Amino acid sequence: MKIGIIGLGLIGGSLGLDLRSIGHTVLGVSQKESTCQTAKNIGAVTHATTDLKLVAQTDLIFICTPIHYIFPTLQQLSEYLQPTTIVTDVGSVKTPIVQQCTTLWSNFVGGHPMAGTAEQGINAAQNNLFVNRPYVITPTLDTPPHSVQILADLVSSIGAEVYTQYSPEVHDQAVAWISHLPVMISASLIDACMSEPNTQILEAAQKLASSGFASTSRVGGGNPELGVMMARYNQEAILRSLQQYRQTLDHLTHLIKTENWSSLQETLETTQQARPHFID
Amino acid sequence: MKIGIIGLGLIGGSLGLDLRSIGHTVLGVSQKESTCQTAKNIGAVTHATTDLKLVAQTDLIFICTPIHYIFPTLQQLSEYLQPTTIVTDVGSVKTPIVQQCTTLWSNFVGGHPMAGTAEQGINAAQNNLFVNRPYVITPTLDTPPHSVQILADLVSSIGAEVYTQYSPEVHDQAVAWISHLPVMISASLIDACMSEPNTQILEAAQKLASSGFASTSRVGGGNPELGVMMARYNQEAILRSLQQYRQTLDHLTHLIKTENWSSLQETLETTQQARPHFID
Numbered sequence: 016m017k018i019g020i021i022g023l024g025l026i027g028g029s030l031g032l033d034l035r036s037i038g039h040t041v042l043g044v045s046q047k048e049s050t051c052q053t054a055k056n057i058g059a060v061t062h063a064t065t066d067l068k069l070v071a072q073t074d075l076i077f078i079c080t081p082i083h084y085i086f087p088t089l090q091q092l093s094e095y096l097q098p099t100t101i102v103t104d105v106g107s108v109k110t111p112i113v114q115q116c117t118t119l120w121s122n123f124v125g126g127h128p129m130a131g132t133a134e135q136g137i138n139a140a141q142n143n144l145f146v147n148r149p150y151v152i153t154p155t156l157d158t159p160p161h162s163v164q165i166l167a168d169l170v171s172s173i174g175a176e177v178y179t180q181y182s183p184e185v186h187d188q189a190v191a192w193i194s195h196l197p198v199m200i201s202a203s204l205i206d207a208c209m210s211e212p213n214t215q216i217l218e219a220a221q222k223l224a225s226s227g228f229a230s231t232s233r234v235g236g237g238n239p240e241l242g243v244m245m246a247r248y249n250q251e252a253i254l255r256s257l258q259q260y261r262q263t264l265d266h267l268t269h270l271i272k273t274e275n276w277s278s279l280q281e282t283l284e285t286t287q288q289a290r291p292h293f294i295d
Numbered sequence: 296m297k298i299g300i301i302g303l304g305l306i307g308g309s310l311g312l313d314l315r316s317i318g319h320t321v322l323g324v325s326q327k328e329s330t331c332q333t334a335k336n337i338g339a340v341t342h343a344t345t346d347l348k349l350v351a352q353t354d355l356i357f358i359c360t361p362i363h364y365i366f367p368t369l370q371q372l373s374e375y376l377q378p379t380t381i382v383t384d385v386g387s388v389k390t391p392i393v394q395q396c397t398t399l400w401s402n403f404v405g406g407h408p409m410a411g412t413a414e415q416g417i418n419a420a421q422n423n424l425f426v427n428r429p430y431v432i433t434p435t436l437d438t439p440p441h442s443v444q445i446l447a448d449l450v451s452s453i454g455a456e457v458y459t460q461y462s463p464e465v466h467d468q469a470v471a472w473i474s475h476l477p478v479m480i481s482a483s484l485i486d487a488c489m490s491e492p493n494t495q496i497l498e499a500a501q502k503l504a505s506s507g508f509a510s511t512s513r514v515g516g517g518n519p520e521l522g523v524m525m526a527r528y529n530q531e532a533i534l535r536s537l538q539q540y541r542q543t544l545d546h547l548t549h550l551i552k553t554e555n556w557s558s559l560q561e562t563l564e565t566t567q568q569a570r571p572h573f574i575d
Contacts, residue, residue, distance in 0.1 A: 129505055149503050181499050189499035192488045197511035200480055203547055205566040207540040208472045208573070219461050219469035223429050224573035225409055230513045231477035236570030239563035246551045246559055257548045260487040261541070267483050268537045271526045279526055283519035286485040290516030293488070293504035 016169070019044070019070030020077045021088055023054045023063065026105050026128060027079030028140025031059035033173040036142065042069050045137075053137045071095035075165065077126075078104040082244050086115045093120055101162045107190060108248035109153045109183035117155060124166050125153040125183055127190075128175065135238070146174030153183045191252035193293065195245040196260060199253065201235025202242065204228075296449070299324070299350030300357045301368055303334045303343065306385050306408060307359030308420025311339035313453040316422065322349050325417075333417045351375035355445065357406075358384040362524050366395045373400055381442045387470065388528035389433045389463035397435060404446050405433040405463055407470075408455065415518070426454030433463045471532035473573065475525040476540060479533065481515025482522065484508075 016039045020027045023045040031041045035058060043060035044067055045051050051063035062069065067088075070076055076092065078085050085104045092102070103126045106112050113125040130148035132139055150170045154163045167177045181189070211217040246253055270279040296319045300307045303325040311321045315338060323340035324347055325331050331343035342349065347368075350356055356372065358365050365384045372382070383406045386392050393405040410428040412419055430450045434443045447457045461469070491497040526533055550559045 129503060149505070151503065178499075178502065181495070185493075185495050185499050188491075188493070188496045189503055192491065192496070192500040193504040193508040196487070197484060197507050199547055199551075200484060200544065201511050202563055202566040203540060203544040204477060204480060205569050205573075206543040206547070206562065207476070207536065209565070209569050210539055210543065211468075211472065213465075213468070215461070215465050216468045216472070219458075219465050220472045221572050222458065223409060223431065223469055224473040225429070227477050227514045228473040229574045230510045231481050232566075232570055232573065233510045234507045235563075236567050236574075239560055239567055242563040243556050243560050247554075247556060250551060250554070254548070254551060256487065257544075257551070259490055260483060261544065261548070263486040263490065264480065264483040264537075264541065264544075267479055267486070268534070268541070271479075271530060271534060271537070274527075274530070276523050276527060280519050280523050282486060283482055283515075283522045285489070286482040286512075287516050287519055289485050289489050290512055292501050293485075293512065294509045294516075 016075060017073045018075050019073040020079055022079035023050050023137050024079060025135050025139045028054060028059040028137045029144040030077055032140055032142050037172055042073060044069055050137050059140055067091055068095055073100060075101040082106045082108060082248050085112050089116050089120055101165060103166055109186045111248055113153060113155060113183045117157060122159060122162055124158055124162050127151045143174060148175055150175035150177050151181060151186055152179045153181055153186050154179065187249050188252045191249055191256045195249055195253045196256040198234045198242050198245060199257060201232055205232050205235050296355060297353045298355050299353040300359060302359035303330050303417050304359060305415050305419045308334060308339045308417045309424035310357055312420055312422045317452055322353060324349055330417050339420055347371055348375055353380060355381045362386045362388060362528050365392050369396050369400055378402065381445060383446055389466045391528055393433060393435060393463045397437060402439060402442055404438055404442050407431045423454060428455055430455035430457050431461060431466055432459045433461055433466050434459065467529050468532045471529055471536045475529055475533050476536040478514045478522050478525060479537060481512055485512050485515050
């Protein structure tokens with residue numbers, strides 16, 4: 016297949032490496048000439064330029080830009096493409112993107128590969144990044160089933176675990192729970208600790224923090240731009256999760272305040288038993 | 296040195312292994328005969344019985360029982376001991392224990408080895424568990440400095456990073472921030488996700504949860520008894536942290552609600568920069 020990739024960062028570059036390794040032709044586009052050169056050097060693309068026209072004759076295009084460039088990129092692209100070209104994206108929020116893009120390009124299929132590393136950029140690209148990782152494809156009632164199938168087969172061929180049964184809205188509320196809410200509650204943990212006015216307590220907290228704090232604060236200490244993007248593009252679902260979270264936190268606080276240890280025990284038993292349903 | 300260890304679980308057993316390996320005589324006491332036998336078999340103790348009198352002639356005793364048995368154990372012990380015997384504990388909360396125990400035994404020194412694994416019990420005991428891990432010793436104004444020094448030297452000799460400068464109160468508020476608060480906010484995350492009424496969203500969340508959710512939910516899915524003990528014995532400090540945490544979470548929620556993306560960006564930059572001060 017002749018495949019275009021717009022945006023040669025961690026995800027775009029890694030897709031290129033894997034797709035080329037199974038025999039596809041990969042045409043890459045980046046805003047930076049130096050990124051195009053690196054992508055060629057590491058073998059992530061067959062050719063790469065800074066000119067979008069390069070991908071005009073492809074069968075399928077992955078838009079791997081930051082979320083806010085996805086729709087503008089499709090707008091520019093749509094002038095060159097043939098109607099048979101399938102266009103997909105890799106944004107972590109789907110409802111607003113799928114709505115906008117499907118209206119413009121009927122052969123648009125929303126996608127979200129749930130893979131990543133702490134690193135970013137073409138130099139972080141790696142082979143087999145998607146193996147056994149969820150890759151969610153979110154068709155609407157209007158998405159051509161044939162195009163969904165082609166994309167599903169393609170990402171399945173690079174080892175991803177493909178899900179096609181969730182709507183953009185279900186996807187967005189699910190990732191609000193398991194990805195975006197954790198960022199906000201984890202960031203608030205760091206923020207709250209930093210607000211400790213007693214300097215000796217703050218110093219002791221900083222010196223003694225170990226694996227429990229490290230785990231719980233990990234995603235709250237991540238990329239700020241990414242956190243803001245989650246909140247902007249998935250605002251409604253995040254707010255819904257935050258509201259519900261605040262209620263469960265208030266309930267747990269109430270149990271501690273009223274010394275209702277048996278109910279606290281029950282709650283913690285429930286969470287202990289529930290976690291393996293998320294993490295296997 | 297002749298050392299007693301009461302309670303042969305993960306911590307007691309691991310202390311025994313390390314202390315014996317550097318030449319000390321270790322006398323162990325457990326409520327269960329089978330645990331005594333295992334402790335002997337793995338080499339964690341020189342001798343072990345179910346009778347507290349075994350440790351009557353020791354120089355220093357570690358009480359490694361669950362928190363609520365520490366004071367009752369010291370009460371029983373105090374009938375057999377010589378006044379020169381130093382008694383310490385390994386409880387994760389210090390203020391109530393140090394208050395009670397120091398009143399009864401002037402040669403009591405509170406301690407908290409901040410080491411552990413997900414496993415419990417004598418079968419989880421391991422060599423070098425304390426190497427490069429914080430070991431907090433919390434003297435009061437009345438604690439004999441000589442006894443503090445002996446304990447500090449001993450745990451330092453098994454590789455621990457010893458802190459003796461924090462009072463029980465400073466220790467307790469610091470661990471509320473970095474250990475107990477994380478458990479409560481992490482448990483509330485799991486609890487909130489489970490409250491999702493839409494079964495398709497809940498199913499998607501469970502299938503798609505990955506490393507971000509795994510990290511943030513880890514300590515909330517831990518031992519319920521331990522969580523209740525933290526809350527019971529460190530109630531005041533935990534409630535203080537929870538109250539402050541709720542304010543920072545409300546502030547962050549407000550920024551998302553009012554679409555104040557520049558302030559959200561600043562907050563997430565602050566937390567990104569602050570985290571390395573806790574985790575090095």
